[in-house]
Amino acid sequence: MKYIAYCRKSTDEKDKQVLSIDQQLAELTEFAKREKLEIVNFVVEAKTAKTPGREKFAEVLKLIERGVAHGILSWHPDRLARNSIDGGKIIYLLDIGKLHDLKFPTFWFDNTPQGKFMLNIAFGQSKYYVDNLSENVVRGMRYKVKNGIWPVRAPLGYFNEPKLRTIEVNHEKEKIVKKAFQLFAEGNKSFTDISNFLHKNGVARRNGKPVKLEFAKRMLSNRFYVGIMKYAGEYYEGKHKTFITRELFDKAQKEIGKILKPKQGKHNFAFCGLIKCRECGASITGEIHKKYYERTDRTADYIYYRCTKKIKPCSQKPITKDYLEEQIRLIAKSVSLPLEWEKEWQGLLSEDEKLESVSIDQNIGRLELELQQLDEKLNKLLDGYLEGVIESETYKTKKNELFEEKVKVQEDISRIKSEGSSWLEPFKEFTDSAFSVSKIARAKNTSQDLGNLAKTVGSNFFLENRLLSPTFSDFQKGL
Template sequence: MSSYLFYCRKSSESEERQVLSIDAQIVELTRLARNLQLRDFEVLTEARSAKSPGRPVFNAMMEKVSRGGVKAILCWKLDRLARNTKDGGEIVWALDRGDIQEIITPHTTYRNNSNDKFHMQLEFGMAKKYVDDLSDNVKRGNRAKLERGWLPGLAPLGYLNEPRERTIVKDQERFPVVRKMWDLLLQGTRPSAICKIANEEWGLKTRTFRKQEGGPLPLTTIYRIFSNPFYYGLIEREEGIFQGRQEPMITEEEYWKAQEILGRRGRPRPKGHHFSYTGLIRCGTCGFMITAEEKCNRYGSHYVYYRCTKKNRRVACREPHINLLNLEMQIGGQLERIFVPQPLLDIALNYLRQEEQEEEQQSLHIRKSLEKAFHDCERKLQNLNHMRLKDLINDDEYTKEKRLILEEKIRLEKGLENQSGYYKQARERTEKTLIYAHEAREKFENGTLEEKRTILQEFGSNLLLRDKKLIIEAEKPLIILEEGLSGFQSKNYPIEPQINGLNQSAIGHVDPVVRTGCTRREDVRTFSKKLGNSGRQKQLMKKLVRTIFEFYKSSLVKKDLPGMSDRDAV
């Protein structure tokens, strides 16, 4: 085995075209070996990029090093050995382990000492950064070119890269021939026959490059052409899909017709059915999701119904299906029970605005009080420090008192930060709840499928369908609102309550079934007209709003306290 190894590498990639060729590297290293009087060396050459692991010659060289007997590796520069962290680490580790004694370059010799290994790691890190920066720059340039509508890289057959303007133009020689190939495909000719006609009858050849002569078209190139949307003006890259500015060769309709002829996936089509509530409701018997289907009877009428997927193999689910009309009647009935008429909404919003003005006045006094208490804590802390310095108290007393003062200081500081934040958030959430209760019913009746889905999601969670009855865990503010509205309407049936933290006995019997006679729109409209300047009605509405507001505010406050969960907040 040779005692010294020459490693000469030349990458074929553009960023290293200015590096010495392999022959020039061998000449330089031979001269260096002669000056150092080195004998018994072996030359290893490789034309591969070093930006990623996997070079065969380099790996074989490291195997020789690990077997022992190699005194040193000679290279033009360290970046000839590695431009990635794995290969660079192998070189440093071989030197650190003593498998080789030196890494020799015409400029520096690296030995097994801390300074040399540190500088080697810096060199390899700089080489890696160069590759990464170059990659980022290329990607950024490609994105910019794609956004301008031009394809980075080599243009497909039938087009040419225009170097001066950096655009893509028609290849006057090949463009008409490639267009004829598309015509043959659209007429039903097999791609193999098209390939034979293009090569033998038309004499079509690939383009000639500096290191590659033009030749006949392989069949794979024919298939690549017929699957490329570039020909109708679309550029598909890993960066995304972009509208190209090149002159299209075919129309979009012709392209998708060609895909169908080739037996590939045709033009993406929208789904035939859209269902609002799939993925939201679970079966009350087996716990699996509820799906939807559309059926057509013998008279041509279409019906949508929801049913259990029945995928639970352990439970024989016998849950019956429910018609879409029945399901939406139940949802609409529950939205009816939280409906806030416009007069009540006006009372509620006006009350919140008045409360906000009063809160702003009170917050000034509260803030002054908090600031005074905060400064008192700072003063107590200073006095405590002076007492400890004068040995008026021992360490245990000092630690105990300091902890109490610091806890009080943190509490006051947090109060100063959130002094007005809790009120604002609680007010905004209260307004949102009231507006939702006012608008949800009408939007659900007249909205799109997506709007209906959104309204149901905001209404509650843990939706269950059992015995054709929809059970919803309504949000706590909506339960409070439904209870409060019972003071305005005599007939009322509560919404299904939440499990966490609610006293169901206080709410009353829960009946998830929609009782169609409990709230009729005519009764609600008649009732709404009677609302006006009644002092009792205003007081009831203010009390209801205040209850919802206090719920939100207490939830926000308790949520920020250490060890307090959302369940505790409820």
């Protein structure tokens, strides 16, 4: 009888008792000589048998079906199959008579009902071993992450400590990651810029090329750097040391949002989105007009702003960018605060700061109580899940919701401790701007600077007959 010798060892197989490919080949060759078996082909495969789809194993079965050989020689049944489908194929070929015999140096087989029964048990044991191993690995990972320890490969800036089995800060890479966050948070930086920065500082792919843009984006948006781990769709609090502040991380997220926000067009018109047409209520948009000068043989670009006329017919005519800028400067000057008031206002703000500091402790106490209540809810939710009252998906969804609330409360506590009142600082910034707005309006700013100034000065602007008029916010009216 002719046999096909099949050797397999998965590259991710950790069992040291399983022989290497070379060892299996040697053992099978010696076994065949001893048992006087004719081997027509040696098939070698380095792939897991946990799931169906092994190409070389499929070739062996095809050779058996075609009658090239009628027997298979392998080290052990678990080399042939560790899943029910492949095991079932072997049994089926025995049942229909295409496969006459199986030989194993480590396992007895006889093509009888009893022999096939024992083979089925061997395949079942192999599958049980794989399933149990996988379940133990998953259980171990979940145990680690629930205890605040990241169970897989550490992100850039950290390393896996093998002895303590913890995640520790890589102080060399920490500086690079922190600087990358700082550069990105400053604004006007792309994922390409960050990828190139990492590359210049020794962080690259295996082939030496810069990391992919998705890697840079994933790093900058990874909440692991602020102590929050997401594993298998659930959030957990990490015990690892963090080196990125919440403030820096939030700034980076805002910049990511700007990059991912759909672009409005090729040209960034400074005053788009600020002004509406008073006649019809439609938005004012910008456009470029080209003009050719025959005498000098040149073309010049001029920016005009006009009504989009998307709501109804409108008779308003375009206005030049320069004339629009001139009117914005005049409006800015008209709402600026006299500099002689500055000292008195600063004194009033100092008094408000003292009053606000009294209530900060009360606010923190209230939030800490809310934090305690959320922890109690999370514990009750876990109890319900463990008792089987709550389904897995419901538990996961509700847990993530409560965890997000908890993170928000923690952020509020941190913000109040570091910033105090949430309104006082913006108010101070506004008064500082109001005192200096006259200087800004007189300076030779760019259109973009004036556009930002216009957002501070008025909540809405209306254009009619090429004349600009603001509608000031209630806060500014109160001044």
